[in-house]
Amino acid sequence: MAKLILIDGSSYLYRAFHALPPLSNSQGEPTGALFGVVNMLRATLKARPDYVAFVSDAPGPTFRNALYDQYKANRPPMPDDLRAQVDPMLAIVSALGFPILRVSGVEADDVIGTLAKQAHAQGIEVEISTGDKDLAQLVRPGITLVNTMTNTTMDSAGVVDKFGVQPDQIVDYLSLTGDTVDNVPGVPKCGPKTAAKWLAEYGTLDALVANADKIGGKIGESLREALPKLPLSRELVTIKTDVPLEQPVTALILHERHVEQLRELYARYEFKAALKDLDAADAAVGANPVRDPGLATAANDAAPTSRAQGALPQEEPKLDMAGQYELVTTQAQFDGWLAKIATAPLVSFDTETTSIDSMQADIVGLSLSVEPGHACYVPLTHDYPGAPAQLSRDHVLAALKPFFEDASRPKMGQHAKYDINILSHYGIAVQGLKHDSMLESYVWNATATRHDMDSLARKYLGYETIKYEQVAGKGAKQIPFSQVDLDTACRYAAEDADITLRLHHALWPKLESEPTLRAVYENIEIPLIPVLASMEQRGVLIDVSELRKQSQQLGKRMLELQQEAWKGAGREFNLDSPKQLQAILFDELGLPAKLKTPTGQPSTNEEALEAIADDHPLPRLILDYRGLAKLRSTYTDKLAEMVNPRTGRVHTSYHQGAVATGRVSSSDPNLQNIPVRTEEGRRIRQAFVAPEGWVVLAADYSQIELRIMAHLSGDEGLLKAFHEGGDVHRATAAEVFGLKPEEVSANQRRAAKAINFGLMYGMSAFGLARQLGVDRGEASDYMARYFARYPGVHAFMETTRQQAHRDGYVETLFGRRLYLENLTSRNQALRAGAERAAVNAPMQGTAADIIKRAMIAVHAWLGERDDDVHMLMQVHDELVFEVRKDAVDEVRAGVIERMSGAATLSVPLLVEAGVGANWDEAH
Template sequence: MSSRATPPTPTPTEGRGALAETGEHLYLVDGSGYIFRAYHALPPLTRPDGTPVNAVLGFSNILARFLADLDDGDRPTHLAVVFDAGRLTFRNEIYPQYKAHRPDPPEDLIPQFALIRDATKAFNVVSIELEGFEADDIIATLAAESRRRGARCTIVSSDKDLMQLVGGPVEMMDPVKIKRIGPAEVVEKFGVPPEKVVEVQALMGDSVDNVPGVPGIGQKTAAELINTFGDLETLLARTSEIKQPKRRESLETNAGLARISRELVKLKDDVVLALDFDTLKVRAIDGDKLLPFLEENGFRSLKNKLGTRLAGSLSSAANRASAVAAPPPPAAAGSPGDSRFETVSDLATLEAWIARALAAGAVAFDTETTSLDAMQAELVGFSLAIEPGHACYVPLRHRARGGLALDGEVPQQIPVAAALERLKPLLEADDVLKIGQNLKYDMLVLRKSGIEIRPIDDTMLISYALEGGAHGHGMDELSSLHLGHETIKFSDVAGTGKERIGFDEVAIPDATRYAAEDADVTLRLHRALKPRLFREHVTTVYETLERPLLSVLIEMEAAGILVDRAELARLSADFATRMAEMEGEIHKLAGRSFNLGSPKQLGEILFDEMSLPGGKKMKTGAWGTGADVLEELAGQGHELPAKILDWRQLAKLKSTYTDALQGQINPVTGRVHTSYAMASTSTGRLSSTDPNLQNIPIRTEEGRKIRKAFVAAPGTVLMSADYSQIELRLLAHIADIGALKEAFANGLDIHAMTASEVFGVPVEGMDPMVRRRAKAINFGIVYGISAFGLANQLGIPQGEASTYIKRYFERFPGIRAYMDATKVTARAQGWVGTIFGRRCHLAGINDKNPARRSFMERAAINAPIQGSAADIMRRAMIRVPPALNDAGLCAKMLLQVHDELVFEVPNAEVDATRRVVIEVMEKAALPAIDLSVPLVVEAGTGHSWAEAH
């Protein structure tokens, strides 16, 4: 850290906030510090769409007071709000543990950070933040500039770290108590004048910011020492004069920590800022900016308070719109079918659309590409919608059918680079909301062009938060369901079958109808669905579980995982050889040759020729030969169906993984990039596609062999971090099962304990088969297992299985009570909830068909448990990357599979990464839910995924 000027000691003639020589008065609002003060000062408050805004309102009130309510002598001539840009600053280079123990902010405060920055812009006030520096350093720099100019400076904060700046024309003001803080108040607080505050802080340290200080020296002692010796260096040079042995020893032993602490607490007042002092001049309120902000957030009282000042500042929105060179938008249509769409094929028109989107503050956006694989797709064009019925399509790479770009066949298009250059500022503008449907795809596509879309709303995820499990969440289905509009299908413009063409070959007028409608429908869905989040009490689900996960998944999908192509080829060959051997054995058992892949021929063998029991014919007249049928026959000791099951498993592993994965290796990255579907299950679990890495069987030797083909890059290992028995732990918590909670709290073998409780056998010397049966019951109960299902799983008579389940409920009656109560709740409201507020809808819970109704009842029992586990996993995934970054670690999160996360970790960082990952995952439920059972994470490492698990 460089040297910095020390604020001068005030002379007796310098009163509080001495008059400025220039008449200038700069107010510096500690935005980051005040966010938390405002949050805790006001009770919980949400705006109409359910977004929490109590801190936003408190912050807005402060800005309004500065601009309108202060006495003339206190009004600022210059004003800026200063924010922290991030957690890591130059101080972390000095002391890596600096602020390491800072807790995460409250969940309902997180969505307010961006809104407070929006509030600053809405009030037409300059905001400043700079990566690598804290807000306090920027404030110190601007305060120093005020001194040089002879200007008065008021720092709006109660942060004690800023008190070192007080003196002369610089003062502080507590924004909550409206209390001025001058030299006298600093002496009252620290026992020393402002210029000695740093010396005291260096000795006393700060547990909140993890500034070490000198052990055993508190504020009172520190002030006494500094008043006696003058400063830290003099004190350390004269420790022999200190009479108390322990105090003297601590100072001598920890002199280095004291000096480091001084560097940490001393504010940097020479930060290079890319702005001029005059740019901070107070600007008049612009009603066109402020009024929409106040109305959107429901700040009616503040709007009324500003009254005529706000009204008098309103300018003509129509005049401003006319400043951009584009035709005025048509009146908003009643339905998408009434919309008018425009093809944009020149830069001037595109710039006009972008200007209008910037002015509107929100825009729906969609891309059209050459592939469903975002990692390999090329951008063909994009669409924008600003108001319902007002959308456009910007073609970029359309070509004549067959690839022949003949003169005159393809209309003029904007060069891709030029279009993206204009588009990037809009998509990255912090004050414009980008609205999309399944935005993860679009964000991945544009990420390759260096564009990071932010901030965003995703209509698919909003719908999922509202009605997960009730229906699909694709745009076509949502449009039909909520807008009563049937959208243009891709096949309508691109054809089907052999005649299907790529979107880059679709005629531009057809492409415009299709693509612009996507943006238009997305915007309408957003307006229809977003307000429901608040009304239906699922805002927190969307804001803390769905939307934040998008950026995490994008990083994971972009990273991909390395696959050993040679190992896959070897496995494919091995599987093919074994399948051929099995085929011969199966033909021998059947007494003749037949096509193993033909269900019809297999049914004839099993039920017509071999006369095995339990056969059922389908509507087609053919025998059913599904896995359930074959498993039942195999369970009865029949060898042929058991061999068929083994052959099918190998065939599936070969076709789905060892063969297919070789073709799914990205030619550019050399990795496999799976795609995670966020809205495909009813419980919040993610699913993996293209390729599906979540269905690789791990209980079989063959499945584990496939995991061996997923390997670490040179210089790294793969780390697998897995929640241990998380669903059983959540069952114990949710159903409040005392015996299970106690067992988990004491770290007991839960399956052995259950076996002891149910079967009445001691844990010591327990037969492994007895424990296995208890394990099957434990996990089966979570899924509402029946006696029939348990009998099949354990290979025991159904009556014996029924007795086991009965004993289980007798020993743990709370579980039966939970199951019964959950079914009643599900039937009454059509959904059940997780502990984090997610709603898992159960279509068919009241179905007249007993089999379907019974299935949905079992789903209802499982959903709160599996859904809560999924929510905990999402919370962990959101928190792990920033935790690794804060710790200065380079590990990358690659995969999420059920209760497991897989990381690629540099060899030198394995132990540190393991500690961070485990700590974050085990505390993922906090602070929202304080579980009554501990979460336990087990982490292993290895060169391959199989070795790490």
């Protein structure tokens, strides 16, 4: 089917202006919005539409201004920096070959609506590239909205998800909510939820108007008062679809580019990447492949014979072409691929399974790729009626086992830890993993994109992958992958292995060009994969009876808190109902509403309750109740249900590519969030136990981030405090308050501790005052004294901020980078947050690197021992093991030695290790 892409040029320009930093060229001309538009247009070109138009607002008033003289009257004038980029934008759009439409008397939306209607009537698929909510009224089968800033597509179901109404109700929805930016009246106090609720009940605006007298309360009064203006509101928000146009849809074709004009414009505005594309030898604009849905052909090209460790070929292949994929169902085909992987310089592999839980999933098939654009899929257990014969699972895996376990044969995957875990179920211990495209992207720039394959393919290859829902369906109708027909499964699964290899070809040269990033990738992230896989496979033993007992105790305490809350409120109410709580706190008790929800209602979230916890006992009771409820639902009730029936243990999933600073996170269950500040939270650790004859050993870095601060800042006072080996917070308090250490009071030590840790997270005097319960002046005085005694810390913080503004990123001690995009934001809060992150990231990131290095060293050491110790968990700065009782002393000494030796700092890297029958006792 032919496709028409309609670009909402006005939306493009404004969104790019507000989303990107205020860039300029060396001549001082503003270029930020222009840069964003050019990149979005280049992405559109890769889609190779049959028809395309760039639609922009024409200067002058429109028919809506004649209808209502206050229409858009409140809009501020276009900023000068933005206005200066309009003409250059149009010049570049024209030089790229895009037809430009600007029609006087109407808005760009009306032109887009008219073209969309015409194209739809002719059976042409329509994609509207915009961020404008008004255009949702045009959506229907064959017409979708695409937001190029977020890479999201909105079809009819997407409209319902976002707005709560059908596309044909959007006009009525907008008529009710109005628009403060465009000055569309609407119904005062009618927000999105109310509008959606009314339309769900009455269907249309006309039906609602006919029943307006049935709507109660103040909102009903607002509706009835607004009735005279609702027809005007509806006319203002309705997009015209009958604008007279000079040319038909089929005339909107991409014209020949004006290369010299583009070169001149790109050079003037210093768009280096665009210039590089323009000057490429083939002068092509990265064509995105037209996907052939029936493609599952043999890959006949011979594989390279080099056995270099993941080396790339001399001539890079095109990375955005359509792939050729072979469905392997015969022994002859399989033998051919065994020969290919035996001589390939790098083999990409991927598994298809029955579940995303790697510890409970069974393998369904396996895909391999040895060169970009070519891959195969070997189905193993597809079991739908009429499924063709497949090779035996055991036979295939036995034949591949020598390859997977040969450390000299380089392999790679996308999030390969999952596939390593899957293959471990069949007695295959994968060796020789050299690359992981997820981690290549993560190390290159952790914040540039999500690191799943679909996002990476879109960003680094300009390639749109097949989605799982496209082959297996959605929701209740989704089928297991084992029931997907083989041709479809081949296209999906083989593409995974192919795209993974293509991503390596796109990302590895970037890392090779940055030696420090390459070192982080090769020396920390890649070696950590088998460590985490081993921990996940082992799992941790849980005392289910202990958890059940704790659940009962938590339930009893929650009931007591409920009774206290009812007493404090003067009546019974549902503690889990924000609406009822809102009424009691703010209407009945008259407490101040210090925080509001997005709809303007008083908030009852945790932050809002903390803000008024000193004004009345009830907010604190609610917070305590919620804390216990969360412990019960997240841990004491849920952990027992998560015991794997195969192993009798709980197996978390560790994530390397999720936290920008380099921290490892975990999920299902999230071990990082088990609270330790409350007695109830600490008790949960009592359920993490060791088998009979074994104990739990927990080894924890002491004040690691503060020690890293001392090292990075080189502050003499802080270095001295750590070298003397005493209580660093007491030593800090003595410095700040001019006392001898033994004279420091508990409150003074608490203040020093708050400053020590708070400064690493950019805490302000206001935040410190709030934490210590003192006034802001006193907190400011504390901070001034601190910086006077520790000038090196202050100098480090200032230097780090300056370096972040200069380079756009900060680095850890080992060279990991954290990019901080909001450092140049116009929003002061976002900018301040980025500066705080700039100060904290080197410390938090270095701590993450250190414990990762420690895990790698400990894992290697454990591999040399008898089976008397297993590393089970990594939680923040702590490693947890189960150790046979007769090996405790030796293991404890060995773990401390390797953790302490994971980095060389100018202060001791202290590790504390404890032993017990459970995690709580050992901690």
